[in-house]
Amino acid sequence: MAGQPEHVLVVGAGLAGLRTTEQLRSAGYQGRISLVGAEIHAPYDRPPLSKQVLTGDWEPERIVLRSLEALDELGVRTYLGLRAVALRPGEIELSDGASLHSDAIVLATGVVARTLPGQPAAACTLRTLDDALALRTTLEKIGSLLVIGGGFIGAEVASAAVARGVAVTVLEAMDVPSGRALGPVLGALAARLMTEGGVDLHTGVRLTGFLDAGERVAVALEDGRTFEADACVVGIGGTPHVDWLADTGIDLGNGIPCDASGRVHGLDGVWAVGDVACWEDAVYGDRHRHEHWTSAGDQATVVARDILGADPPQPTVPYFWSDQFGLKIQLIGRSDLADDVTALHGEGMTGGPLRGTVAGFFAGDRLMAVAGFGAARFVARYRPLVAAGAERATVLETAAALSNR
Ligand SMILES: Cc1cc2nc3c(=O)[nH]c(=O)nc-3n(C[C@H](O)[C@H](O)[C@H](O)COP(=O)(O)OP(=O)(O)OC[C@H]3O[C@@H](n4cnc5c(N)ncnc54)[C@H](O)[C@@H]3O)c2cc1C
Known part of the structure; x- marks a missing residue:
């Protein structure tokens, strides 16, 4: 060309x-x-x-x-x-x-939303506007919902359903929800957010398949347990x-x-x-x-x-957010490249309130990503540090300065 x-x-x-x-x-x-x-x-x-x-x-x-x-x-x-x-x-x-x-x-x-083998028509996924409108109609009619997959979309569906008064059970294969993005430490906070929000959360579970439950939906787990609900959403990526x-x-x-x-x-x-x-x-x-x-x-x-053929724009850092149970979870950068997570603000990582918790993901001495729970005003301040791969000492100094304001 x-x-x-x-x-x-x-x-x-x-x-x-x-x-x-x-x-x-x-x-x-x-x-x-x-x-x-x-x-x-x-x-x-x-x-x-x-x-x-x-x-x-x-x-x-x-x-x-x-x-x-x-x-x-x-x-x-x-x-x-x-x-x-x-x-x-x-x-x-x-x-x-x-x-x-x-x-x-x-x-x-x-x-395209992934589905499970043998997934019955009564179990739905959420990717398109048509999916969302169908699920919204379902939520108006049901008393209980099974959500398979506790990632961001599963958690947001759970949050919306709880807000509508539906009893929600979430089944998650990993040890924590959203573990791939947040890692085990912050994933544990996402688990707390869900359970404190009223969800019946089961992690580390393996599904063996769907059971015949008439108009309802039922699943069996490898450990022998079964779960049944009026409807089911599969949110597995x-x-x-x-x-x-x-x-x-x-x-x-x-x-x-x-x-x-x-x-x-x-x-x-x-x-x-x-x-x-x-x-x-x-x-x-x-x-x-x-x-x-x-x-x-x-x-x-x-x-x-x-x-x-124009000049490229300035490089950007990846950014993701999720709104669930009244909090905004935010992640800036590449948490997948980190080997350590350090608390920067708030008390969520020591069992205190989740709101206001911010953590830095480090690879050795370099900042790879920052995540926050209900801490938008802090998280935004770390964007240039993530972009620069700032050293740990600089990040901790910034955290101390921001906390003292
Ligand atoms: C329910 C939901 C909630 C989300 N929430 C967040 C959030 O809170 N924060 C965040 O950062 N991100 C969120 N995301 C992710 C974000 O929406 C996506 O990253 C973004 O939509 C990606 O845009 P896209 O254009 O690549 O893909 P899409 O928006 O999926 O668009 C792709 C389009 O291509 C069409 N298409 C596919 N194949 C063909 C074909 N062969 N021919 C013609 N057309 C085709 C599809 O039908 C579709 O309309 C969410 C996604 C979903 C589904």
């Missing part, structure tokens, strides 16, 4: 796909842009699906990111309700048999939406492999962004796939500028 492309084709009309189109226009691109999306809805925001939409506080109109009219005004041609089924050089084949040709293709197909790329010959083991500019390895003129994309980390050199709202937008900016 010499110079700027004539036509940018974005596959996946979620947050990352939408932001890519917006960033192309704000960087001055005047060529054609097409946006293909499997869902019939205009691009919408997913975080409220397990929060305000589920509690009934927000109606779906409120989560629209950009209406079809506004996309039209932006000069983005939409193909919604259509799935891309094959990728060939410079070409995407759609589920209706048509093909679209383009000299720059951006893959933004997100993830997502699988990258890559099945349609099987013929491209690229390694799709953990999403779409990309360099630090989002260029897909082995496919010229193709970029990937958002939950589906496994980017090289410009700082640490490994490959990482973030299922984070802010990463989708940050990557879209990088890709749009790379497509247009």
Whole structure:
């Protein structure tokens, strides 16, 4: 591709796909842009699906990111309700048999909610607006809910259900909820948050399967126990939406492999962004796939500028939040690279109140990540220190100074 492309084709009309189109226009691109999306809805925001939409506080109109009219005004041609089924050089084949040709293709197909073997129709997952509205209707009618998986989405569903007066049981395979992101120490705080919020939480349990329970849902555990409820949500993470790329010959083991500019390895003129994309980390050199709202937008900016040959933006640090049981949990940085967790603020790690607790994740002497429970004003102050991989002494000095204010 010499110079700027004539036509940018974005596959996946979620947050990352939408932001890519917006960033192309704000960087001055005047060529054609097409946006293909499997869902019939205009691009919408997913975080409220397990929060305000589920509690009934927000109606779906409120989560629209950009209406079809506004996309039209932006000069983005939409193909919604259509799935891309094959990728060939410079070409995407759609589920209706048509093909679209383009000299720059951006893959933004997100993830699909993972399900369990033998999962009955009465057990649902939560990824889309349609899923959220169906679950909301269910929550209005039931007295008890089984949540399988205590990660962030499972915990938010549990929180919304408890707020609606539903008795909630959470079954989690790991020893603590959200253990992959928070690690064992802070995961134990997430467990406290859940139980203090009224959830019947069982960790370290292994499911053997679903039982026949008529209109209800029942599961059996390896330890012989069974649990039954009026309804069930399976929240065990997502699988990258890559099945349609099987013929491209690229390694799709953990999403779409990309360099630090989002260029897909082995496919010229193709970029990937958002939950589906496994980017090289410009700082640490490994490959990482973030299922984070802010990463989708940050990557879209990088890709749009790379497509247009503009200078890359300043690097950003990964950030994730989760709202559950009246607290905001926040995580800045790469906790997966740390070997030690040190308390910075609050008393949650010594059995005191969770609110106001902040911890630093260190690899040796360097700060890799910071997490907080109901401590937004502190957490934000550590962003530059995480970005710089600050030394422990500097971090502890900052913590002392902030605590004394
Ligand atoms: C319930 C829920 C709550 C969340 N809460 C938080 C939160 O609190 N904080 C946070 O940081 N992150 C949160 N996230 C994660 C955040 O929403 C995602 O990181 C973000 O939506 C990723 O955007 P994306 O565009 O990569 O993927 P998506 O938003 O999933 O968009 C991908 C789109 O591509 C479409 N698609 C898939 N395959 C094809 C195909 N072959 N052809 C055409 N279209 C296709 C899909 O239908 C989908 O519409 C949450 C996610 C969910 C589901």
